[in-house]
Amino acid sequence: MKKILLTMILVVLSANATTITELFDSLKKQPTTKLDNLNATFALKAQNKIDAKYYPTIELFGGYTHYNSQTALKPLDPITTGQLTKSNDPIPFSQTISNIGIKFSMPLFSKELGSLSNKAKYLVKSARLKKQINFYQNEATILASNSALEYLDNLLIALNGTKHSLLTTRKEIEISVKSGRMPGIALDKIDEKLNQMEIAINNTQIQQLNLISKIEAITGISLTQHISMEQIKDIDTSNMIVLKPLQNTIQANLSDLKASKEKRYYPKVALNVVYNKNYAQDNVQDDRNIQEGYGYYQLGVKLPLYDQSQSTDIELKKISLLKTKAKLEKTKLELISQTKSLQQELQLLYKSKKLNKRNIQREEDLLKYAKVAFKQGRITQENYLKYEDELLRAKSNYFKVQSKIWQVIAKLSVIYGNDLKGVVK
Numbered sequence: 001m002k003k004i005l006l007t008m009i010l011v012v013l014s015a016n017a018t019t020i021t022e023l024f025d026s027l028k029k030q031p032t033t034k035l036d037n038l039n040a041t042f043a044l045k046a047q048n049k050i051d052a053k054y055y056p057t058i059e060l061f062g063g064y065t066h067y068n069s070q071t072a073l074k075p076l077d078p079i080t081t082g083q084l085t086k087s088n089d090p091i092p093f094s095q096t097i098s099n100i101g102i103k104f105s106m107p108l109f110s111k112e113l114g115s116l117s118n119k120a121k122y123l124v125k126s127a128r129l130k131k132q133i134n135f136y137q138n139e140a141t142i143l144a145s146n147s148a149l150e151y152l153d154n155l156l157i158a159l160n161g162t163k164h165s166l167l168t169t170r171k172e173i174e175i176s177v178k179s180g181r182m183p184g185i186a187l188d189k190i191d192e193k194l195n196q197m198e199i200a201i202n203n204t205q206i207q208q209l210n211l212i213s214k215i216e217a218i219t220g221i222s223l224t225q226h227i228s229m230e231q232i233k234d235i236d237t238s239n240m241i242v243l244k245p246l247q248n249t250i251q252a253n254l255s256d257l258k259a260s261k262e263k264r265y266y267p268k269v270a271l272n273v274v275y276n277k278n279y280a281q282d283n284v285q286d287d288r289n290i291q292e293g294y295g296y297y298q299l300g301v302k303l304p305l306y307d308q309s310q311s312t313d314i315e316l317k318k319i320s321l322l323k324t325k326a327k328l329e330k331t332k333l334e335l336i337s338q339t340k341s342l343q344q345e346l347q348l349l350y351k352s353k354k355l356n357k358r359n360i361q362r363e364e365d366l367l368k369y370a371k372v373a374f375k376q377g378r379i380t381q382e383n384y385l386k387y388e389d390e391l392l393r394a395k396s397n398y399f400k401v402q403s404k405i406w407q408v409i410a411k412l413s414v415i416y417g418n419d420l421k422g423v424v425k
Contacts, residue, residue, distance in 0.1 A: 020227050023142050024421050026219040027135060036131040043127035047120035053113055056106035064098045073097060073278040073292040092292045094280030101276035101295075108299075111266040115259035122252035126245045132417070133242060138218055139420040140410035143229070145218075147406030149211045150226035151399045156204050158395040162388055163197040165367075166190060169384075172375065189381055193388070233423050235409065237343075240335060241417025246328045253321040260317055264310045267303040274298075339415055346408045349401055356398035363391040 027033050073092035107113070170190045176182035216222045275295035304310070370387035373379045413420050 018221060018223065018227060020143070020146065020229050020424055021421055023146070023215070023219050023221060023227065024139050026221055027138050027142075030138075030218065030220060032138060032218070033135060036134050040124070040127045040131045043120075043124045047117070047124050050113070050117050050120045053107065053110070056104055058105075059103050060100070061103060062098070062100040064096075066096045068095075070095055071097065073280055073290065074294040092278075092280060092290050094282055094290065096281035097278050098281060099276055099278045101274060104271075104273040106271045107268070108271055109267070109269040111262040112259040115255045115262055119252045119255035119259065122248045122255065126248040126252065129241065129245045129248065133245070133414065136241075136414045136417060136419065140414045141218060142215060143410040143413075143420055143424060144407045145211050145215050146226050146229065147403045147410075149208060149215070149223070150229075150406075151403035152204050152208045152211065153226050154399040155396055156201060156208070158392055158399070159197055159201050159204060161395075162392045163194065163201070165388060166194050166197065169371065169374075170194070173381075186381055189385070193385055229406070229424050231409065231423060232425050235412045235416055235418050235423060237339070237412070237416050239417055240332075240339075240415060242335065242415050243328065243332055246324065246331060250321065250324050250328060253317065253324055257314065257317040257321055260310065260314045264304060264307070264314060267301055270300045270302075272298040272300060335415060339412065342408050342412055346405065346412075349405045349408065352401045353398065353405065356394065356401055359394045360391070360398055363387070363394045367391050 070093040073094060076092070170187070173182060173186050173190055177184055177187055212223050273295070274297075275293065277291065277293040280290035367387045367390075370379060370384050374381065374384040409423070410420070412418070413423060
């Protein structure tokens, strides 16, 4: 029986050439990670859009316009008009005018732009942190799923071990029944137990398939068995990364509030430069081609005096800021409590693992004695089967504790921002 169990364990361990590191690396190629990358890039482009408002805009314009009366191609003062009349030159008037020109505009002072740019920078930081945290969460999901799969694989080995033990006992019972030393119901009882083992094995295999499917959905890699893992480094608990996106959101909200106040109370100054060339299409005084070009520059100032909607906007952003601060405090308290509990649980799980390992050895010894006692008729079949159950339960508990240890490590890695590639191999 030991040779069979050893063979099954070796099959499980060697079934996959894939390592846990390869599973982690595969995340970079998956749609979830690509989506997080796009979100971070989008936030960066939003920042670039704000910063672009510091730069001038240059545009060409043109048109073809027909008026209901003669219209000047450019503004004329009385002196110029008199000189044109005296020299018998056509006055630049036309009822139909085409034009082409260029316009240059540039903000010289806009207090809110600096605050809006700062807001965008904090949102970029927040998006990058969320991308990083999501990656760690996916790594943690892989680790937890693989540990659950490891538990099921080991449980399946234990179930098959129990099944093999029961089959060996069944042969002995069958001989005893045929010789008349045992009643026929003894075979029925052992067959019932074997049927329960088959059901448990079947249910375990279904759970294995579900976990394999879950891992494939995240990584794109289809496993046949769990991947062996070992911890090579403790979790670094110096940096609670999951709070940082909220902290950056608070800074973004502060900048947004500041921008709204600056928009409400500060003037805006802009420079506009325009040059325009007009062409007369039907000058009634002369059939010569008349064209006039002129331009101007302008320093424009806008000063807000009253806008109730802007005042309301300021109040809304104050409330939004307070809500985010409250959310940060709530999350911080929850995480402090959660991490404290997880670290205490981890220590207890390590202790449970040792205790359960000892318990397996004890139950294996008791089962050996129970088999001998059952063959000698010193204990009932029901009592013997209880020892089989106890050994199976002890193994199951041991594997379950090991799986829980990995799951706690996975949770802590996300909270403290640890890349599991440096923690597990």
